[in-house]
Amino acid sequence: MKKITITLCMGSACFARGNAENLEFLETYIKDNNPDIDIELVGDRCSNKCASGPNVIIDGKAYDNVDIFKLKKILEGIDVK
Secondary structure (H helix, E strand, O other), rough: EEEEEEEEOOOHHHHHHHHHHHHHHHHHHHHHHOOOEEEEEEEEOOOHHHHHOOOOOEEOOOOOOHHHHHHHHHHHOOOOO
């Protein structure tokens, strides 16, 4: 089973700008879809890119201005092999 790590910036700017909702979405998405991948959710205090937040890092690739729609597209495009 493939494993990916999703790191959400939990600094005050990213959290207030949408990562609180992104975290809820991810937890629900994982539970409801039971993807064929092992997803580890990690929080980061601050990614020091507040102006472009909310920031999320998925397997080392940084994404900015992330909302639940962008997260869903990213997750649907992950190669599970």
